Amino acid sequence: MPCVSRVVLFGFDGLRPDRVTPTTMPHLARFVAEGTRFANARSVFPSETRVAIPSLATGCRPGTHGLVANSLYDAAAAPERVLNTKHAADIDALVAAHGRLLAVPSLGARLAAAGHALDVVWTGTVGAGRAFFPEAEALDAFRWHPEEAVGPARGLDTRFGAAPPAGTPNTPRVRHAARLFLEHVLGERRATVAAFWSSEPDVTYHYCGVGSLEAETAMHEVDAAFAEVLRWRDAQPDRDGIVVFALSDHGHVTGEAQLDLRALLNKGGFAAGRDFGNGTEVALGGGGAPGLWLRDPRETARLASWLNDQPWTGLVLAREAGIPGTIPLATLGARHARSPDLAVTFAGSSAPDPRGVPGRGLIDTGDVPVGGGMHGGLHERELATVLAMAGGPVLRGAVMQDAADLTDIAPSVLALLELSSEGMDGRPLAQAWGNAPDAAPDHDELRPVEGRAGLRLFRLGATHRPDAMIEA
Structure with a gap:
């Protein structure tokens, strides 16, 4: 397999794959058509962000990593109340009770053990950002959120200014984070794996509706941020070794x-x-x-x-x-x-x-x-996700029919970097680079x-x- 120098993950929270069209998201639509797309990509159950994100990050199913719901009961952490994992204090309670947030290591921890860095820029909830790379603080790794920065991500407000407040739509905050991601993370730090998470279109789907003008505007703006990442990739001397993943964590129903x-x-x-x-x-x-x-x-x-x-x-x-x-x-x-x-x-x-x-x-x-919009259940529109990749050894213009889900992404990243994914529930999607057969499930x-x-x-x-x- 040709050498892969870097991997970029770009996440669109809540994006329904059927809403990606040349009109709403022209750059993502072209990327999906030109790379390898997984037509049967799905979320996990429940199809909630703070269950889906650790599944993506660990390559393991909720029953393995243990963050089983956005709101959950844990008698050791809080014997009389249900915890809401979007809040830092409730995440802290779980860590205090069990010594760690997730029962298995995340992609960031696995990469660090192999001598590679994962840099994360996050615009969803603080809890979801922590669930993507919970070991970042202990490893002094880069994890930036508008309300919480750890490791080398601290102090960037001096250079980039304070992030806009969260809102509906949340595109001002996403644009701010995208600039930081492009200029600092991709342009200067050059980590082996870099991840950007957009809270849109999930926010506008929820509060304005999946087919609303507000949602389509938000999708168009996030698509523009994704286009900047692709332009950065095309300008790099190692362009042929950079693999980009475009993905979402769940869909929505009305x-x-x-x-x-x-x-x-x-x-x-x-x-x-x-x-x-x-x-x-x-x-x-x-x-x-x-x-x-x-x-x-x-x-x-x-x-x-x-x-x-x-x-x-x-x-x-x-x-x-x-x-x-x-x-x-x-x-x-x-x-x-x-x-x-x-x-x-x-x-x-x-x-x-x-x-x-x-x-x-x-x-x-x-x-x-x-x-x-709402999600969490087992409706086809809640479970269906965007999953496409391009660059490096990834096949061009391919559509894979095999079942794929969030737990397959981290093993695929590790496989592209020639690292082991032993212990993960998911599997490398090697058919994307011609190393495994594809068949309808x-x-x-x-x-x-x-x-x-x-x-x-x-x-x-x-x-x-x-x-x-x-x-x-």
């Missing part, structure tokens, strides 16, 4: 109606809340696939049965196997000691929303308005309750990966 899961559970006879205080028997997470932690696990089967009787329920998943009407989380590589007793996804359809964008679902009570289907929603799975040997919910 929230066509809101429900209040906590109120519905209470009405159904289950004392539910966001923590275990005040007589709460069921502690709730949030998002598009809320976790439910039971004070008395013996009530799991009864709660699962009740959930399956509700018209707004899509699929019910369980930490323990054998609960009637549920899919075991282990089937999706998502079972861990801190996984919820049950997770529920909401009913959805492939029907178009009022703007003509296919994919509808429901929103649990929160700050996302009706008509805004095999499928299995699960339908836990007759007449209700089901789940289509990719079958890879003895393991499964989620492909898409099957509508009822």
Whole structure:
């Protein structure tokens, strides 16, 4: 395989692959067409950023790395409340309780052990940035976020100015970070691997809608930042040795109606809340696939049965196997000691929303308005991700049909640098550079309750990966 000198990862939070067109994102669309694209690229379950990001960073599934939900319960870290992993204080609580954030090393730690550097510029939440490279501070490595910089990233405000405040759209902050990434990280530091994460279009998808003018404007602006990275690559003396990955962590569906899961559970006879205080028997997470932690696990089967009787329920998943009407989380590589007793996804359809964008679902009570985007569940539009690469030995103009997901990205980076990915759940996507065959994946289907929603799975040997919910 020809020598690879550097790798650049460019992440578009929440970007749906079907929204990448020559009109909305001309530079990314051309990049995807000219390199190697994975047509069956998927997220993990739950399809939430702070589950997806450590899966990308470690090459391992949520059940292996342990960050199993955006909002999760961990009795050792906070015995009476659910933690929200976007907050630095809640990340600190997990680290204090367990000595580390993730149960396995990240790509950055593996690269450091092999004598290579990973530089990270992040514009999503602080928690997600930490989950991408949690060892950065201990290794004195470069990880920059507008609200938290570690290692050599400290003090860059003097040169680049303070980052704009977070907003909707978040493109001013993304533009600021992109300048820092281009001029300093790529232009001067020249790390073996450099990663840039754009919080757009996820922010505008959530609050303005997937097909909104605001979302299309945000996509166009982030596409311009990506174009600058490609122009930088083309000007380098080692251009032929630079591999660029373009990727997203999950997609979105349009929230066509809101429900209040906590109120519905209470009405159904289950004392539910966001923590275990005040007589709460069921502690709730949030998002598009809320976790439910039971004070008395013996009530799991009864709660699962009740959930399956509700018209707004899509699929019910369980930490323990054998609960009637549920899919075991282990089937999706998502079972861990801190996984919820049950997770529920909401009913959805492939029907178009009022703007003509296919994919509808429901929103649990929160700050996302009706008509805004939501993710976390198993809808095809939530799971489908952008995954393309180009440069170095990567084939030109190729479309791969084999199943791929976030856990395959770190092993692929390591393979391109001729480093081992032993211990990772994912596998190098070597078909992208002609070192492995490509074939359409095999499928299995699960339908836990007759007449209700089901789940289509990719079958890879003895393991499964989620492909898409099957509508009822």
